[in-house]
Amino acid sequence: MSLIKKGISALLITGLIMSCDEDGYEPIEPVDSSGGSIGSVFSSFEVSSSGDGTIVTVTPLTVGVDSYVIDFGDGSTPLTALQGESATYDYSNVEASADYTITVTTKASGQTDLVKTEDITVEHTVQSIDSAPASPEVKRYNLLNIFTDASSVGTAGTGGKAVILDSGNNLLEFSRLHSDVGEFALSDEVVAADAFYSGVGSNDIHFDVYSDFATGIDKLKITLVDSTNGTSHVIDDLDLNDGEWTGFDLDLATDFSTPVTQFETILFEKGSTGTANDHATITVDNIYMSRMTGSTILNGDFEDGQDFWKWTTFTDGETNPFGSSSDGSNQDYDGVDTGSKTRGAKWSSSQSGGDLRTSSSRYAYQELNLVPGADYILEYQYAIKDDSGTDPIGGRKVVGVILDGQYDDGADAVDNIGDNLGFHEGYVAKGKFSDTTDGAGTLVQIPFTANDSGEVAIVFYAVTPKDAYIDNVKVLPLNP
Template identity: 80%
Template sequence: MNLLNKGISALLITGLMMSCDDDEFITIAPVESSGGTTTSVFSSFEVESNGDGTIVTVTPLSVGVDSYEIDFGDGGSIVTALQGQSAFYDYPNIDASADYTITVTTKADGQSDIIKTEDITVNHTVQSIDNAPSSPDVKLYNLLNIFTDASSFGSSGTGGKAVVLESGNNLIEFSRLHSDTGVFALSDEVVAADAFYSGVGSNDIHFDVYSEFATGINKLKITLVDSTNSTSHVIDNIDLTDGEWTSLDFDLSTDFSSPVVQFETILFELGSTGTANDHATITVDNMYMSRMIGSTILNGDFEDGSDFWKWSTFTDGDTNPFGSSSDGSNLNYDGTDNGGKTKGAKWSSSQSGGEFRTSSSRYAYQELNLTPGASYVLEYQYAIKSDSGTDPVGGRKVVGLILDGQYDDGADAVDNLGDNLGFNEGFVAQGKFSDTTNGIGTIVQIPFTANSSGEVAIMFYAVTPADAWIDNVKVIQLP
């Protein structure tokens, strides 16, 4: 049996002057010709791949034959070729691999037919695309990364065929969608209402999908599966654009067959009224969910350490935002008295910025998407040690501010601290939180108005030769 790769390579069947069984010619009774007696001879054929296309070519070699009938073995019509001609055939690319028997029958006037057969296995391959959509322009912690090249956190998953472009961009390929289902299984269940943090969720999901209709599908069905509750959320007959990336955005509350509460598997299928051709392949990229608009600070009590406050990039600086501490405020995040210390964020002298700025300086940073033009208050508590030390010009301080925009690189944010919507420099140095009245340090409230885009960022740093802390960071929208 011959093995043929098909899809990006051609299959060439050429006749050789040899018997496939015993290397002897098969002959029949001679017939008269103008040159004397001619015996019809039909040799065997072998199967080769020349790597050029998708067509099977059968070229029998023989003597004294008028024509051939060629059955390519997949139930299609018999193809007739005259002596010296080739017959071409393109096998259907529905199955990834299929076995066929090619049967060639000679036809010569006054002679018996000679039949030759050859068993072949055709492995249909899929040619991957060489382009990708842009990664999402969504800032750190405002995007739940299901599958993208964006720098973010989220739920990675598995499924489909991984495609890596020369640029390093990763794509996922799903094929045979006329009969199979493309399955992408997340590593964790996504709860829409808590997708980013407890009480901080998303109400939308995005996909970029590519299909060439000649080898793909024209309509797509997407299902979000919630196995925990045995629920499937479906959106069917999504129109794709031939030969281009189609950007898809769906509302989790209204666009699916039922409101999406949670899911852990994404299914990609042919739309119920769609058409699938050839290997029915689609390519998928940029699966993500966006953080909903809101003023909730993530990990504002620092009980989860530095989570949600870190930089992804800080040129010539430190991506860590502060040092961990158990010397925070005596107040819980909801304002009740803890009866003792809670966790907080801490800066030492070597981590200070401002006048003391070095490559070890640390800056806490968190982005928010707020209602454009709405009024808010940034609230937090701080404390500074009163130990002896060489104070900076103006004195030791804790600085809190609202940046008028969002930054990918911490160095750019530090260089633009003056571009803010409000700030406070706190100079009260009475010791640790536990040394202050009621253990709550100094409470700061900074009113500000969100910019026209609603994209702002909260930032903190200390300038002190001694330790300093913050705790219980909140952003409150005003009526």
């Protein structure tokens, strides 16, 4: 059996070649004519593929025939071609791989038909699209990437594959959705209420889906599977746009068959009333969940080090926000005295910003989506070493700021620190947290009102020749 694959421009399947020393040809009895005895010889035929792998050309190697008939073995009407010509046929793309028997029969006036067959396997690999939707504009830390350019927390399972465009954009491709199911398996379960952090969740999920109706599907069914509880959350017959990317923003509480509390597998299928054509392929990108509006600071006790405080981009600067420390407050995040130090955030003299800003300065940054116009308090504890050293002008200090907006580049945020909703400069230098009377340093509370968009950011930095610390950062509604 010969194998024909997509992308192979000419895969040759050759039968027995005519030779004086071989018996691989079929002569027939000659007939009389004025020119003497003549006959027909059918030695073999060549089969080659082109295009997407399902376009097959058959070229018989014959002598003394008028024409030949080719049956491509899929139930279609056989094709007829003249001596010396080839015949081309395009097999269906419905199956990814299918076996056929090609039968070639010679036709010559007054002579017996000669027949040869060849078994072949035709494999069709879907041609990937070369376009991608725009990357999500949801701000940093407010996006849980399930599958985007930024990251993936799962893999394409049954019926799917990952595609990387020349641009570097990552896409998911699911084919044969006539009856197959495309599966994307997450590496871990997503709990909607805790999608970002303990108690910080999401109310929605986004998908971008592409389908060309001539080779795809026109309606989509999405299922979020919760194997732990044996539950499937379904939304059916979503309308796709023909030859365009379609974006879906789905409410986890109301848009599915039942409210989605958790899931670890996403299934893609043809909609119940939909139509599938050709190889029935869809392409998927930008699967993500948005952080719900709320004032919860993530990793406010710094027990997870720099998580949720670190910059992605800081032009001509340092993306690390601070140095992790075991010299934090004696109080835990709930204000309970633990009797010993907890973890915290630390700045050394070389990491100082403000008047001591250099390319090594470090700035902690975290975004929040608050209720527009609502009143809040930024609360934290700080401590500054009182060791001898040359103080900067104005003295050593720890600075907390509520920025009036959110920034992709740390350099832009620092340059616009004056555009804020509130700030505090703390000058109390009594040593590390453990050196203070209660081991809790100095408590700061900064009242502020959220802007019209609700998109704000919290920034911390230190200006000191010695070490400085913060711990237990919270943003609290003023009138909960």
